Amino acid sequence: MGRPSLAGERRGQILRAAAQSVARYGLAGTTQERIAAAAGMSRSHIRHYMGNHDELIDALWDHVITPYFEAMHAALNGHAPQERLPALVDFLFGPQMARNEDDLVIEALISGAMHDLRLRGRIYDSYSRLEREIARTVREAVPGCESAESLQIAYALICLAFGHSTLAPLPFPPSRQAGMKALAVQMLEALRPGEGRAAR
Missing domain, CATH: 1.10.10.60 (Homeodomain-like)
Incomplete structure (x- = not known):
């Protein structure tokens, strides 16, 4: 053998x-x-x-980004559609998204992608997939939410969460994280059926 x-x-x-x-x-x-x-x-x-340099960089991108997708899927699994939005917010603004060494790698690759069209496309594919997955979670939890609206909400959530993570090393008070999480919750609650939504 x-x-x-x-x-x-x-x-x-x-x-x-x-x-x-x-x-x-x-x-x-x-x-x-x-x-x-x-x-x-x-x-x-x-x-x-x-393999060659490009293959190594692609594999490195997968190496650092895949655990975030897996952790998000684990955080949402087992929840009914209506319960997934609070679970999603808890994930995006929770300890799983706390800064670590992988963030330095992700930021370096994104920065490098500004001068590398191939790498830019690779990274965009990942974030576009994340946007679509979050948008689908929103639509499943909020019947009647249109595709374009859910994608806009997904993009806003990604920007809030990743922007907060990027600024986390700076000495902002802890209330900033709570404020970002509350803003994300308000944004999602505005999608719920009710007078505010019907009036749009």
């Missing part, structure tokens, strides 16, 4: 090293030499397991 492939283990090791390098040196300062040194491998190993 042959030995099990080490490719998955090696890829994980390389991606962790790449994330550390991008967090420390930025995207432009992250070289294959630095990734190889951090991973304890040669440059040829990096290329063997990860």
Whole structure:
């Protein structure tokens, strides 16, 4: 019986090293030499397991963004449609979105995408998917909510949550987070059937 492939283990090791390098040196300062040194491998190993530079960066983006999608799905699973909106707000403004080293990687990749059309498209695909998933959650919880409106709400929620996360290292008082969460709740409550909605 042959030995099990080490490719998955090696890829994980390389991606962790790449994330550390991008967090420390930025995207432009992250070289294959630095990734190889951090991973304890040669440059040829990096290329063997990860492919070319673009393939490595794509895999790194998936490595840092996928856990957020998985955590959001876990936060919403098991809830009835009407209960998913409070669960969504709790997720977007809760400890799962607290800043960590992955945020440095995500921000470096987004910054790098300003000069890389291919990477920009890759990142846009992820955030567009997030927007669609949140919009679908809104429509399922609020019958009669139109697609365009749900997408606008989804985009606003993403901007509120990610903007807050980006500013979290600054010494704003804790009331700012509570204020952003309350604003998100108000925005969603305005979608509920009632006099305010009927009058539009």
